[in-house]
Amino acid sequence: MMNMPQQRKEMKYMDNSKMLLGIYDNPDLTLDATKNLIAQGYDVHDVYTPFAVHNLDRVLGVKRTRLSIAAFLFAMTGLTSAILLQTYASYFDWPMNVGGKPNLHIPTYIPITFELSILFTAFGMVGCFFIVNRMFWGRNTDIMDLRVTDDRFVIAVNIHEGQTDVSELSSLFVKGGALEVREREKDI
Amino acid sequence: MSYESPIREPLVTGGKTYADVTRDILRPMENKASKAWWIGFVISAIVLGIWIIASTYTFLTGLGVWGLNKTVGWAFDITNFVFWVGIGHAGTLISAVLLLFRQKWRMSINRSAEAMTIFAVICAASFILSHMGRPWVAYWPIPLPNAFGTLWVNFNSPLVWDVFAISTYFSVSLVFWYIGLIPDIATTRDRATGLRKVIYNFFSMGWNGSTRTWHRYEMISLILAGISTPLVLSVHSIVSMDFATSLVPGWHTTIFPPYFVAGAIFSGFGMVLTLLVVGRVVLKQEDYITMGHLDAMCRIVMLTGTMVGLAYITEFFVAAYSGVEYEQYAFLNRAFGPYWWSYWIMMSCNLIAPQVFWTKWARSTPWFIFLMSIIVNIGMWFERFVIIVTSLHRDFLPSSWSMYTPTITEFAILFGSFGLFFTLYFLFCRYLPTINMAEVKSILPTHHDNHDVHHATEGYDEHATTKKGDEIHG
Numbered sequence: 001m002m003n004m005p006q007q008r009k010e011m012k013y014m015d016n017s018k019m020l021l022g023i024y025d026n027p028d029l030t031l032d033a034t035k036n037l038i039a040q041g042y043d044v045h046d047v048y049t050p051f052a053v054h055n056l057d058r059v060l061g062v063k064r065t066r067l068s069i070a071a072f073l074f075a076m077t078g079l080t081s082a083i084l085l086q087t088y089a090s091y092f093d094w095p096m097n098v099g100g101k102p103n104l105h106i107p108t109y110i111p112i113t114f115e116l117s118i119l120f121t122a123f124g125m126v127g128c129f130f131i132v133n134r135m136f137w138g139r140n141t142d143i144m145d146l147r148v149t150d151d152r153f154v155i156a157v158n159i160h161e162g163q164t165d166v167s168e169l170s171s172l173f174v175k176g177g178a179l180e181v182r183e184r185e186k187d188i
Numbered sequence: 189m190s191y192e193s194p195i196r197e198p199l200v201t202g203g204k205t206y207a208d209v210t211r212d213i214l215r216p217m218e219n220k221a222s223k224a225w226w227i228g229f230v231i232s233a234i235v236l237g238i239w240i241i242a243s244t245y246t247f248l249t250g251l252g253v254w255g256l257n258k259t260v261g262w263a264f265d266i267t268n269f270v271f272w273v274g275i276g277h278a279g280t281l282i283s284a285v286l287l288l289f290r291q292k293w294r295m296s297i298n299r300s301a302e303a304m305t306i307f308a309v310i311c312a313a314s315f316i317l318s319h320m321g322r323p324w325v326a327y328w329p330i331p332l333p334n335a336f337g338t339l340w341v342n343f344n345s346p347l348v349w350d351v352f353a354i355s356t357y358f359s360v361s362l363v364f365w366y367i368g369l370i371p372d373i374a375t376t377r378d379r380a381t382g383l384r385k386v387i388y389n390f391f392s393m394g395w396n397g398s399t400r401t402w403h404r405y406e407m408i409s410l411i412l413a414g415i416s417t418p419l420v421l422s423v424h425s426i427v428s429m430d431f432a433t434s435l436v437p438g439w440h441t442t443i444f445p446p447y448f449v450a451g452a453i454f455s456g457f458g459m460v461l462t463l464l465v466v467g468r469v470v471l472k473q474e475d476y477i478t479m480g481h482l483d484a485m486c487r488i489v490m491l492t493g494t495m496v497g498l499a500y501i502t503e504f505f506v507a508a509y510s511g512v513e514y515e516q517y518a519f520l521n522r523a524f525g526p527y528w529w530s531y532w533i534m535m536s537c538n539l540i541a542p543q544v545f546w547t548k549w550a551r552s553t554p555w556f557i558f559l560m561s562i563i564v565n566i567g568m569w570f571e572r573f574v575i576i577v578t579s580l581h582r583d584f585l586p587s588s589w590s591m592y593t594p595t596i597t598e599f600a601i602l603f604g605s606f607g608l609f610f611t612l613y614f615l616f617c618r619y620l621p622t623i624n625m626a627e628v629k630s631i632l633p634t635h636h637d638n639h640d641v642h643h644a645t646e647g648y649d650e651h652a653t654t655k656k657g658d659e660i661h662g
Contacts, residue, residue: 026634027634046398048396050371050629051402051630052403053399056399057403060399060400062400067408067411068411071415085331090342094339098344101344105344108343111352111353111429114422115352115353115422116356118419119356119360121411122359122360122412123363126412130393138389141395143396147378150207150378151207
């Protein structure tokens with residue numbers, strides 16, 4: 001058994017081509033089991049769930065995503081391009097006299113500036129989301145368990161040859177309420 | 189994963205498990221199409237055919253086939269456009285605004301409401317195209333440099349703002365909808381075989397349910413909701429500015445933006461009710477879209493109906509108080525002029541009729557809710573007709589006063605647009621999960637087995653747990 005965080009860190013660089021999966025049917029049990037496994041020093045690879053389980057990301061130590069920062073930057077890009085486009089087109093490039101109204105009239109630029117900020121934010125942020133998750137149309141995925149998109153919760157723990165006590169790990173899984181424990185190749 | 193107080197009505201009834209949710213929601217997609225679906229789809233497709241014929245006839249012949257004249261240059265086209273855009277707004281309101289307010293009852297209706305948004309905006313866009321008369325030059329409002337001489341579009345024009353607003357609204361709604369669909373498409377993929385599996389696999393983008401992905405997913409859903417909320421308010425505000433920035437009495441009104449937004453939500457919920465009161469029975473989803481949902485939506489209909497009613501009365505007051513003769517005449521002409529009947533249809537359908545929802549009986553009787561939803565739709569269509577036609581038909585110069593009478597082609601296009609809408613909606617019901625399964629699963633109580641450690645330690649009512657648990661097992 002390894003309890004020290006340093007040891008866990010070192011393990012990541014060693015052979016870990018296999019994983020042990022604990023399959024649960026209850027999000028509360030999954031959350032508790034994950035907490036327990038991490039406290040015991042196991043290298044929890046990821047937890048796969050049919051819906052977003054509250055707090056599981058924090059338990060796993062997932063760092064807060066920076067997608068919100070990306071969204072803000074895209075919003076600013078949209079805002080800037082909208083202002084530049086409108087100012088350039090209606091003041092610098094070709095001022096039009098429409099009923100004697102001013103050509104550089106900032107209040108009338110607000111609606112389009114607002115809309116373009118939203119448009120850039122949505123598309124830019126969602127694009128980044130797909131990139132960081134490596135999601136794209138037509139991608140095949142080797143899913144942990146077919147029912148993980150239905151009603152099963154899978155905790156995947158990396159097995160480190162010679163360091164992870166598989167039998168103890170699987171008994172921990174079962175003690176935590178797992179319905180099924182099985183080993184699989186890691187292919188990610 | 190969700191704690192529900194035992195004294196609250198559960199959001200999903202029938203003691204469903206996660207697997208039940210998947211099975212129930214996917215049933216209409218995984219089995220052969222039912223007779224009801226075929227009947228509905230074929231009727232919608234025939235009506236869509238009418239739309240295609242009438243639109244084609246308009247484009248081949250010209251806008252002269254409509255009843256427009258020198259004085260009334262906008263009538264059915266823009267009425268229908270505003271009507272359909274307004275209907276779209278409920279979808280975004282349910283999915284975005286109610287997400288920000290953490291209203292969990294939204295979860296079983298947001299998917300179909302968002303689908304409705306997208307299809308309604310498609311219908312609305314078709315009227316923008318057709319009112320131009322020459323749809324092949326529909327790209328002219330897009331600011332293209334030097335394509336036509338050296339002219340740019342006029343950025344001071346609300347019509348140009350509208351082009352940006354509607355296209356942003358459509359594309360952002362589509363993205364929001366698709367993001368919400370991805371986990372459910374993955375669920376469908378993992379139960380499908382053959383060609384279906386290939387197609388759903390393609391669109392699932394390799395979704396695997398990883399916690400890291402869910403973490404980012406929650407973040408972008410929240411931000412999309414955050415930006416969609418002001419977006420939906422801005423879209424109908426800008427639509428209202430098409431009128432409000434003009435000098436036409438009856439249009440030149442500062443309360444137009446909030447008044448239009450309230451009206452849009454009102455009509456949108458009317459349409460959501462039309463679809464869901466029927467859909468929940470046909471698709472056997474009564475346990476997900478419960479009477480509680482219908483009740484909540486009826487309350488929103490009543491609230492927003494009263495808001496637009498207040499706006500109608502405020503317009504009158506402001507016209508009287510302003511002392512502007514033109515303004516005063518425009519409103520008297522609305523209520524008592526030649527189009528008085530359309531004004532009073534609007535008043536009775538939008539302000540008076542929804543007041544029945546003060547009674548519990550009205551909010552809990554599905555056939556009556558359905559009837560009311562139709563009345564709301566009719567009322568809101570007439571609201572736009574009243575605003576557009578009655579304001580235009582008697583302008584500043586009495587010699588150019590005229591009446592507007594729609595032609596059969598215009599009726600056919602209006603009628604046919606419902607065919608377009610319902611054809612798309614029926615296809616959606618057949619090929620995509622109509623309820624957001626991943627979200628609904630997250631609000632199911634987790635204490636259907638005896639491992640409910642969390643709630644026991646957090647002071648959960650022991651007796652209530654047992655009682656509820658027993659019901660579920662039984």
